[in-house]
Amino acid sequence: MKKNYLLAPGPTPVPESALLAMAKPMIHHRTPQFSQIFKETCEMLRDVFQTKEDVLILASSGTGAMEGSITNLFSAGDEVLAINGGKFGERWGQISEAYGLKVHWIKVEWGDAVEADDVKKMLDENPNIKGVLTQASETSTTVQHPIKELATITKDRDCLLIVDGITAVGVADIPMDEWGIDVLLSGSQKAFMLPPGLAFVALSQKAWKQSETSTLPKYYFNFAKEKKNIAKDTSAYTPAVSLIIGLREVLLLFKETGLKEMFAKMDRLGRATRAAMEALGLKLLAPKAPSFAVTGVYVPEGVDGAALVKYMRDTIGVTIAGGQDHLKGKIIRIAHLGYVDTFDTITVVAAVEMALKKFGADVQLGRGVAAAEEILSEQYA
Amino acid sequence: MKKNYLLAPGPTPVPESALLAMAKPMIHHRTPQFSQIFKETCEMLRDVFQTKEDVLILASSGTGAMEGSITNLFSAGDEVLAINGGKFGERWGQISEAYGLKVHWIKVEWGDAVEADDVKKMLDENPNIKGVLTQASETSTTVQHPIKELATITKDRDCLLIVDGITAVGVADIPMDEWGIDVLLSGSQKAFMLPPGLAFVALSQKAWKQSETSTLPKYYFNFAKEKKNIAKDTSAYTPAVSLIIGLREVLLLFKETGLKEMFAKMDRLGRATRAAMEALGLKLLAPKAPSFAVTGVYVPEGVDGAALVKYMRDTIGVTIAGGQDHLKGKIIRIAHLGYVDTFDTITVVAAVEMALKKFGADVQLGRGVAAAEEILSEQYA
Numbered sequence: 001m002k003k004n005y006l007l008a009p010g011p012t013p014v015p016e017s018a019l020l021a022m023a024k025p026m027i028h029h030r031t032p033q034f035s036q037i038f039k040e041t042c043e044m045l046r047d048v049f050q051t052k053e054d055v056l057i058l059a060s061s062g063t064g065a066m067e068g069s070i071t072n073l074f075s076a077g078d079e080v081l082a083i084n085g086g087k088f089g090e091r092w093g094q095i096s097e098a099y100g101l102k103v104h105w106i107k108v109e110w111g112d113a114v115e116a117d118d119v120k121k122m123l124d125e126n127p128n129i130k131g132v133l134t135q136a137s138e139t140s141t142t143v144q145h146p147i148k149e150l151a152t153i154t155k156d157r158d159c160l161l162i163v164d165g166i167t168a169v170g171v172a173d174i175p176m177d178e179w180g181i182d183v184l185l186s187g188s189q190k191a192f193m194l195p196p197g198l199a200f201v202a203l204s205q206k207a208w209k210q211s212e213t214s215t216l217p218k219y220y221f222n223f224a225k226e227k228k229n230i231a232k233d234t235s236a237y238t239p240a241v242s243l244i245i246g247l248r249e250v251l252l253l254f255k256e257t258g259l260k261e262m263f264a265k266m267d268r269l270g271r272a273t274r275a276a277m278e279a280l281g282l283k284l285l286a287p288k289a290p291s292f293a294v295t296g297v298y299v300p301e302g303v304d305g306a307a308l309v310k311y312m313r314d315t316i317g318v319t320i321a322g323g324q325d326h327l328k329g330k331i332i333r334i335a336h337l338g339y340v341d342t343f344d345t346i347t348v349v350a351a352v353e354m355a356l357k358k359f360g361a362d363v364q365l366g367r368g369v370a371a372a373e374e375i376l377s378e379q380y381a
Numbered sequence: 382m383k384k385n386y387l388l389a390p391g392p393t394p395v396p397e398s399a400l401l402a403m404a405k406p407m408i409h410h411r412t413p414q415f416s417q418i419f420k421e422t423c424e425m426l427r428d429v430f431q432t433k434e435d436v437l438i439l440a441s442s443g444t445g446a447m448e449g450s451i452t453n454l455f456s457a458g459d460e461v462l463a464i465n466g467g468k469f470g471e472r473w474g475q476i477s478e479a480y481g482l483k484v485h486w487i488k489v490e491w492g493d494a495v496e497a498d499d500v501k502k503m504l505d506e507n508p509n510i511k512g513v514l515t516q517a518s519e520t521s522t523t524v525q526h527p528i529k530e531l532a533t534i535t536k537d538r539d540c541l542l543i544v545d546g547i548t549a550v551g552v553a554d555i556p557m558d559e560w561g562i563d564v565l566l567s568g569s570q571k572a573f574m575l576p577p578g579l580a581f582v583a584l585s586q587k588a589w590k591q592s593e594t595s596t597l598p599k600y601y602f603n604f605a606k607e608k609k610n611i612a613k614d615t616s617a618y619t620p621a622v623s624l625i626i627g628l629r630e631v632l633l634l635f636k637e638t639g640l641k642e643m644f645a646k647m648d649r650l651g652r653a654t655r656a657a658m659e660a661l662g663l664k665l666l667a668p669k670a671p672s673f674a675v676t677g678v679y680v681p682e683g684v685d686g687a688a689l690v691k692y693m694r695d696t697i698g699v700t701i702a703g704g705q706d707h708l709k710g711k712i713i714r715i716a717h718l719g720y721v722d723t724f725d726t727i728t729v730v731a732a733v734e735m736a737l738k739k740f741g742a743d744v745q746l747g748r749g750v751a752a753a754e755e756i757l758s759e760q761y762a
């Protein structure tokens with residue numbers, strides 16, 4: 001009868017209204033009934049992406065939308081710049097290389113954001129670079145990159161800004177059109193509070209234009225074909241019906257709440273989490289440019305971070321994430337995205353306190369929760 | 382998208398497995414399929430009541446089982462003793478009076494338990510009293526009465542011990558047969574973690590014997606008729622099908638967990654709640670004999686308890702209970718029964734801290750949570 005809590009950076013808990021909608025009997029996707037749902041969903045998605053363009057819905061994980069962004073926009077031998085400040089930045093470069101692009105890398109220390117000036121310098125020195133590939137929030141290192149600044153750099157060049165917003169869209173204010181982002185993509189299991197299985201991607205007019213010249217091979221992830229189908233309120237291939245039905249419910253919740261209110265809430269949960277961890281004497285992994293969606297902290301000296309994560313999941317019932325690669329065992333990552341609220345943050349902070357104490361760390365119970373409560377109380381009248 | 386938490390003394394949250402089972406398509410109650418479910422459920426109920434006797438399942442709230450306990454066991458003019466230490470003790474007497482019994486009252490100060498000696502004295506002085514009516518846990522005043530002692534008093538007399546265990550059965554160790562309780566009753570929306578709508582009642586052999594002479598009018602709550610039907614794996618009147626299907630799921634969870642483990646958990650949540658409230662400087666309503674299921678505390682001077690409860694429910698999203706009658710506005714009641722666990726207790730304590738601070742009370746954020754964490758940590762290896 002132990003309850004379990006999901007505070008890893010996706011999947012997140014799923015709202016009841018979406019669970020119930022997805023549990024309804026299956027309907028067929030080539031019907032007016034589904035087309036109506038699809039149409040409404042596509043319209044509401046545009047609002048969350050803050051774009052006038054179509055947002056394509058793909059039956060894939062986010063990586064599928066990343067791959068499609070490469071195969072639909074470039075040709076073999078094209079040059080791109082990959083901002084490699086973590087596992088997902090690295091992935092951008094790996095996909096590009098798999099398709100025969102020439103990749104320029106900017107390596108960023110894990111925990112740091114890329115310097116916009118370094119990007120500008122790289123583009124100045126390599127005028128053939130046709131795309132900058134980055135994350136808005138690099139989940140692996142709990143960092144946010146300066147998307148707005150990067151957009152000002154790419155805007156007037158023959159170069160696209162391609163942004164993985166998997167743990168950013170719907171969490172923080174990333175106005176695609178206003179900032180001039182050329183490709184923005186996301187996935188269902190993050191801010192969209194759904195099971196994994198859907199990816200979303202929107203292209204600017206500049207990106208659509210460039211896609212016309214792309215010669216890389218593609219079939220399933222064919223953005224132009226999807227766009228044509230959206231105009232007919234359907235998708236090119238069989239859509240993930242129940243996930244889209246769930247998505248509609250989540251987007252209705254978003255609409256009811258309002259983006260501004262949503263962003264303020266996620267920001268509050270993030271600040272509360274960071275304040276709590278610092279109150280416990282823990283060091284943040286990314287204090288200067290923290291991710292909107294997830295907070296990384298170093299575990300105290302002598303504590304095995306991987307064992308701590310396992311203990312929290314299996315004994316306490318609270319799932320968080322650990323570190324990857326050279327940060328394995330050294331950090332924990334606590335999410336604040338998706339269907340989480342005030343008392344989920346209280347829960348994970350209390351769980352971290354109790355777990356750290358069990359692991360012999362010198363923490364004072366309640367101190368992290370007190371710091372979190374201070375910030376979380378802001379919302380109350 | 383705000384989440385809501387139910388920490389009032391019933392209804393409690395419902396476990397996912399029960400929700401899903403109750404959401405399945407309706408089945409008919411006069412079928413082998415339902416009879417099998419009914420049979421299994423009745424068998425498992427006996428374990429929770431710790432009795433070899435049948436446990437009747439009634440489609441009613443707990444008050445129905447209280448009324449039935451009077452109408453099936455007594456006759457007009459019979460004398461009973463009602464232990465009136467709160468709203469539910471009072472109800473025992475009111476039901477008895479409505480059916481023309483002669484009620485002897487023992488009035489107990491709200492927040493105190495009855496003294497077993499007072500009961501003994503009353504029975505000694507009034508040898509015609511045929512039943513002692515009490516609560517195991519008086520929800521309104523957050524008190525536990527000394528059932529084991531009372532049973533030793535009634536055991537060898539021509540007098541039944543009739544116990545409302547609505548917020549006690551399944552929460553704490555009340556071994557019906559071992560202690561010699563004659564009637565023990567409960568309801569679905571408390572420890573049984575279900576929506577309201579079912580009541581349970583078990584009778585000792587002594588009680589069944591006395592029921593044979595009862596002449597009070599009864600029809601729907603006819604215990605002998607229900608008992609005969611249980612032998613045929615069914616109920617006298619239309620059972621609340623989906624609730625019984627949910628009950629089976631809950632009882633399977635109980636079985637999997639084990640009663641001892643369940644009681645230890647609820648005791649831990651109760652101790653954590655009381656320690657948290659005391660750490661915040663609040664005074665317990667029933668420090669000497671606290672209820673297994675719910676903790677009552679006085680709100681600080683100058684705080685309107687009713688407004689605090691409303692604020693916690695409507696603004697913070699955490700439902701607790703206030704006080705009744707002369708305690709209205711003066712206390713809050715925080716439950717620890719049903720489908721609640723460690724982080725529900727953390728949640729309600731954090732919510733009380735934040736709410737009290739907003740109401741201008743002199744509380745230090747995190748102090749209650751720290752005290753709760755200390756006790757809740759006991760469970761972890």
